[in-house]
Amino acid sequence: MSTHPSTLPPTPxxxxxxxxxxALPFDGGADLVxxxxxxxxxxxxxxxxxxxxxxxxxxxxLWQADEHGRIPQAQGSRAxxxxxxxxxxxxxxxxxxxxxxxxxRPGATAAGQAPFFAVTVFARGxxxxxxxxxxxxxxxxxxxxxxxxxxxxxxxxxxxxxxxDEDGYVFDIRLQGADETVFLEFGDA
Amino acid sequence: MTxxxxxxxSGPDAASASQAEIDAEMAAISTAYDASLRDGxxxxxxxxxxYAPYRSSLLRHPTKDVHHADxxxxxxYAPVFGHRDVGRLESDLTIQDGGEPVGxxxxxxxxxxxxxxxxxRRQLVEIWxxxxxxxxxxxxxxxxxxxxxxxxxxxxxxxxxxGRYRFTTIKPGxxxxxxxRNAWRPAHIHFSLFGxxxxxxxxxxxxxxxxxxxxxxxIYQAIVDPAAxxxxxxxxxxxxxxxxxxxxxxxxxxxxxxxxxxxxxxxx
Numbered sequence: 001m002s003t004h005p006s007t008l009p010p011t012p013x014x015x016x017x018x019x020x021x022x023a024l025p026f027d028g029g030a031d032l033v034x035x036x037x038x039x040x041x042x043x044x045x046x047x048x049x050x051x052x053x054x055x056x057x058x059x060x061x062l063w064q065a066d067e068h069g070r071i072p073q074a075q076g077s078r079a080x081x082x083x084x085x086x087x088x089x090x091x092x093x094x095x096x097x098x099x100x101x102x103x104x105r106p107g108a109t110a111a112g113q114a115p116f117f118a119v120t121v122f123a124r125g126x127x128x129x130x131x132x133x134x135x136x137x138x139x140x141x142x143x144x145x146x147x148x149x150x151x152x153x154x155x156x157x158x159x160x161x162x163x164x165d166e167d168g169y170v171f172d173i174r175l176q177g178a179d180e181t182v183f184l185e186f187g188d189a
Numbered sequence: 190m191t192x193x194x195x196x197x198x199s200g201p202d203a204a205s206a207s208q209a210e211i212d213a214e215m216a217a218i219s220t221a222y223d224a225s226l227r228d229g230x231x232x233x234x235x236x237x238x239x240y241a242p243y244r245s246s247l248l249r250h251p252t253k254d255v256h257h258a259d260x261x262x263x264x265x266y267a268p269v270f271g272h273r274d275v276g277r278l279e280s281d282l283t284i285q286d287g288g289e290p291v292g293x294x295x296x297x298x299x300x301x302x303x304x305x306x307x308x309x310r311r312q313l314v315e316i317w318x319x320x321x322x323x324x325x326x327x328x329x330x331x332x333x334x335x336x337x338x339x340x341x342x343x344x345x346x347x348x349x350x351x352g353r354y355r356f357t358t359i360k361p362g363x364x365x366x367x368x369x370r371n372a373w374r375p376a377h378i379h380f381s382l383f384g385x386x387x388x389x390x391x392x393x394x395x396x397x398x399x400x401x402x403x404x405x406x407x408i409y410q411a412i413v414d415p416a417a418x419x420x421x422x423x424x425x426x427x428x429x430x431x432x433x434x435x436x437x438x439x440x441x442x443x444x445x446x447x448x449x450x451x452x453x454x455x456x457x
Binding site: 007008009010011012013014015016017018019020021022023024049050051053055061063064065069071072073074075076077078079086087088106108109110113116118120122123124125126127128129130131147148151152156175176177180181182183184185186187 | 261420
């Protein structure tokens with residue numbers, strides 16, 4: 001992979017604001033696969049502000065490989081025919097700041113790579129989207145070889161890793177504070 | 190609709206400051222930024238996440254360093270949308286609700302480009318906006334301006350092979366909000382964009398030229414670099430304006446650079 005430095009200055013971001021709820025969420029946006037499908041898991045969590053209060057007006061997007069590590073490039077990310085795995089999910093949080101996706105465990109996209117969900121967060125009060133990763137595990141050889149996990153200070157690494165419950169995975173997002181989630185930038189302004 | 194008569198809420202979202210106090214805070218940040226530029230600091234291209242004049246940002250911005258990473262795997266790709274994801278008529282916001290909406294009919298068109306100037310082809314563009322009176326169809330917008338029964342204010346379409354989008358809509362009105370006393374947002378259209386890479390994801394707002402509210406608005410001013418924030422302002426374009434039908438605006442959108450090489454793109 002090579003990086004192309006941008007030659008045109010980028011259009012700046014702005015907050016998603018408070019009124020996206022009737023525009024961006026769509027039917028089935030939280031269900032990357034039907035709940036009844038074999039291998040379906042839940043990825044859910046709560047978005048918190050710097051006072052530890054839930055953020056009730058956030059939007060969370062999910063982008064991921066399938067169980068075999070294949071990167072989906074199929075159309076239908078909004079249309080949701082119930083069969084095509086497009087790898088994309090979008091949901092607004094509820095009044096308690098909670099979001100919940102039904103999806104599958106992402107596979108590694110290359111040999112030796114630690115699998116993760118790519119996550120984007122938007123909210124009123126948040127002036128530009130935040131990008132992060134939700135890794136499946138910290139405690140194995142894959143994580144030890146991961147350039148992001150190994151370069152994040154040890155005390156913050158756990159914010160990039162899902163917890164587990166009976167339905168699947170838990171990934172809370174803390175916008176600010178002592179346990180603030182590690183957010184990622186990718187070499188572009 | 191309920192007229193707000195209860196006391197203003199307390200906390201960081203309380204509309205307690207005056208416009209003059211907000212103006213003074215914004216001016217101080219602007220002065221400090223100008224000084225940093227004179228000292229050789231880099232020009233900023235994105236909004237500050239930590240911008241206190243926008244009160245809702247106080248508890249919602251990260252305070253620790255953002256971590257720089259190289260995109261890998263899934264991050265080098267973006268979700269794919271096609272014609273079954275978008276209705277054919279969803280690019281015209283004036284025909285969706287069984288009658289003619291009130292207001293100034295307008296066309297907004299432009300291209301979605303990556304940082305190298307390459308068109309972002311066949312990718313989803315979503316917009317949402319207030320009506321001509323400055324009112325959103327959203328339960329949380331309760332300010333006393335009329336809802337237009339013929340205007341929802343939501344549109345979406347796919348860019349063409351040249352990266353071009355084109356919406357027909359109604360020019361949105363400015364509207365009050367509760368950031369501070371007598372706070373008004375400049376008229377704007379919200380845009381949501383995808384590139385070819387996950388890392389290019391962008392949600393932003395398009396503004397109209399010459400809006401007198403620009404200098405007063407802490408969301409717009411959170412982009413502290415004047416040249417950068419001017420990139421959010423559309424251009425009136427008489428060649429887009431249509432005879433006896435609609436005014437026209439042009440606005441191009443540049444996403445950050447793609448990390449994929451052309452080779453990877455062709456084999457994707």
